[in-house]
Amino acid sequence: MARSFFVFFLLAAPAFSSANADMRETLLQTARDRRLWQSPYWRKLLYYEHHLFGGTRSVNTLPAFFLSPVGRANPEAEFNAEIDGLFYSGSNDNDSPECRFPERYDWLRKKLPVDSAALPLKNCTDFNEWKAGLDPQSVSLLFAAGYLNNPSTLYGHTFLRLHKRGAQGADLLDYTINYAAAAGEQTGVLFAIKGLIGAYPGQFSTIPYYIKIQQYHNLEDRDLWEFPLTLSPDETDRLLRHGWELGKVRFPYLFFTRNCAWQLLPYLEIAKPSLELADKLPAWVIPSDSAKVAAAAFPPAEPIWRPSLWKTVNWKRTQLSPEERSLVLTLARGNQQEGTEKLSLLPPPRQAAVLETTADYLSWRMYARKISKTELDGRSDPLLLLRAKLGPQNTFTGGPEKPLPITKAHESMRTGIGLATVKGAGPAYELQWRSAVQDVLDPPEGYLPDAALEMTALRMRYAPRQDRFYFKEARLVHVMSLNPWDDWVRRKSWEVNAGLEQADETGRQAGTSAIAAFNAGSGLAAETHIGARELFYALAVADTGIGPTLDKNWRIGGGLKTGVLLEAGALRALAETRYLGYALGDKTPLWCGTVTAALHLTLNNSIRLEYGWRGEEREAGIYLQHFSLPPWP
């Protein structure tokens, strides 16, 4: 079918000269003999994959990416159309297939005996100008650390940075290559749904690095990690040639699978075919895993860290005396007139230090939405002027201590086995699986501190005495952000939870009271250093449960959750209690808690001891946990 359509197209098209027709026939024949349209590299360039229902299909949905009208599902037709493209005779070279798809043709000319006298290279001025504007000397992979306040970016983001040749340290003027979903201004539930089902198109773009800095460093207060990728000049050229092609691409963007981080991997593989990245990761991948795998595929290099805005402000605060810190607060939040008078009593270098910290703190306050731009300008403009009048001063040297990068963090997936003993029911064997990425007891290095971020955390048990399997817990989503109270930040702590749990307070036999529960809490946390470090928290919680084991099959209520996290190096311990009263449905109150100690044995192995109570039920267990890159333990 394709062939006859193709022949028709051929007859309908402007006639080839006989010399060209011969050349074309030879090329087509050679391509057929060499089965070039089945070449793995070429298929990668066109993003062909085995389709669910048989056959091959390109992931790209935009017609302009293909040269053949049936190119999406017919690689052979697409390949033949590419050969035809060599004979483009339009007036503007930039519109020729060769100039629109430079990498495909660079590869084609190596694989086929194209007569470069009869078919000379086209003059692709657009592409060349674009390349010259970017002119990368080297390429880095950037990883923006996760950010709990924006669900679309919980697990971080990755993009590429092109270091412009001869930039002499003018970092911010570099360009980036970024893969993102074009969701317009959509927010809310529709945004979440569309992202989950792949309704957004994903596209590549080149955004100046300084825009990325404004977004990640300022607006979202995130750390940026830069991993240098060693690419040879040839590989960099290939990256650019294919990059130009990617402008004509639309992929379905899926939060969990083909997301921003994953889509960069095939691109890197095209630039450097010796990498085999995309195979190393399963379909479901989080950006930090993509970053880790990509970084690990290149020779190890020390990553560069750009601390978030808050981390910089926080560090400057540690460099000030208590009086100076108090002065920053007066200037930023209090009576500026009074503050300015007090300021003038300090020696000029200290005045400068206070002013610099105040200006940064005020900026942070605006980005954190505590003040408006008007207030920011109103307060910081006079302070900046004061600072300028002081002239050059030695204020701060050094910076915040660099944390461990994601490449030194534990792997994202956790599996576990254990043994529990349940009062009145005997032993239970437990199998655990948690996809990504951490709870409060997992070692936080490389991830977010004082936070829990878990998608799908299952605890499955087998109780031999009752010969029964059951889910002790099946959490779908668990996110917790503990923010130790800080007068400068004043951020609440919060938690969200959705999943299955055992409502033992109903008095039934262990493992027979599964309910679906959703809860959310908000409150405060405080940090102490009695031992090494302790974090106390209390949250006001709203809870709802649904299940046949509850009277009236449901309940809704509220209460209090308290907890204390102890950190002492490799040992971490957490004690949590919950008391909930229910106003509607099954009104039996809930009193439960756990005390857990976790010992971090190696980077990817831990052991936990847990004691828990819920209603009349008591249990104790010991669990061995192992972290690994998905999908295998």
Place this chain on the structure above:
Amino acid sequence: MKKVMAAAILVAFGAVAFAEDYGSAGCGLGSLVFKQNDGTQILAATTNGTFGSQTFGITFGTSNCNSKGMIKISMARESFIEANYKDIARDAANGKGEFINNLAKLYGYNNNNTQEFASLLQKNYNAVFAANNAKTTVNEINKLVANS
């Protein structure tokens, strides 16, 4: 499984997602639009059309971009100053900093004489930044650099 998870996530995050008043490109979800009432500038990165002709506009329209989606050389300074205004003002007040160093490069300074540019801005801070307006700032800096 995926549907149940999706539902749970919606429940969990629907509320948080509503709270955002800008569409962040975070892990790429949403084009980069910061709404004006947020106090920050409007930065719109729209990627319609092909890579070769995408538009990338900053506050004063798409005139900053060339047909290949890159900042026009002639608008490089304006775009940089507009997008990074507060950071540049802060660095200028301090007489040093990454944003000043980068801006200096756009004005043709090199690593040896960047400090001159920084001092120039610090000494004339009021004239350059008092109006809190990118266009004024650009004009003032142009004047200073021309006369230096």
